[in-house]
Amino acid sequence: MDDDAVFKALADPSRRLLLDLLFERDGRTLTELDAELEMTRFGVMKHLRVLEDAGLVVARKRGREKLHYLNPVPIRQIYDRWIDKYTEHRVSALLDLKSELEDSA
């Protein structure tokens, strides 16, 4: 998974809104999503394409409809790669500070 594509996809309020809409109710058509955004249908399509390329949205055909689903895995991977690493470091730095202060007391 390409981190750049995920960060780029998340760096736009309309695309974050689309993800929030799918989080509320998954498996929506373009028409249903279009109705929620103050934007042309073409604009929504373009944003969905960026989200699909980043793996954040997965489109599945059901009959003649194309339904869009939120895929949480790339966000989890960003979390594992970035958030976990730094919060763990900060916690261990605090623990080091604590033991240092207690030792010198």
Added chain:
Amino acid sequence: MTTSTINATTVQVYQVFIKAPPEQIWDAITKPEFTARYFHGARVENTAELHAVRGSEGEDWGTGLTFEFDPPRRLVHEWRSLYDPDLAAEEASRVTWEIDPQEGGVCKLTVVHDGLEASPKTAASVSGEGWMHVLSGLKTLLETGEPLF
């Protein structure tokens, strides 16, 4: 419109990119010696007829039917949660695995868990963290040879 009846958790879609050949991914999801290392210890043995799921003592954790068996691309099987009495009482659901080779030795693996309309407890239990835990474990196992947990 029919789509309005779909609840947030009755169709769940997960997708992950794994740097491994499709045959290896297929083995990792259909053979017990692999699944035991990332699927909560479950020993899954998937044939064209049966999706057998057993614990380490041989107890049945959710054996069901195989609906589609097309190695190394597509597997569809029944899901039953016999490992938990509350979940076991609910109706069986369905899991679809699709392995889609991309450029650069990477495969796109898509997992769809659906047919959960009559099984809200199962839907809640597998959603989000549940499938993500399994899929990230599978990815790590295939890419590094080491189980994640």
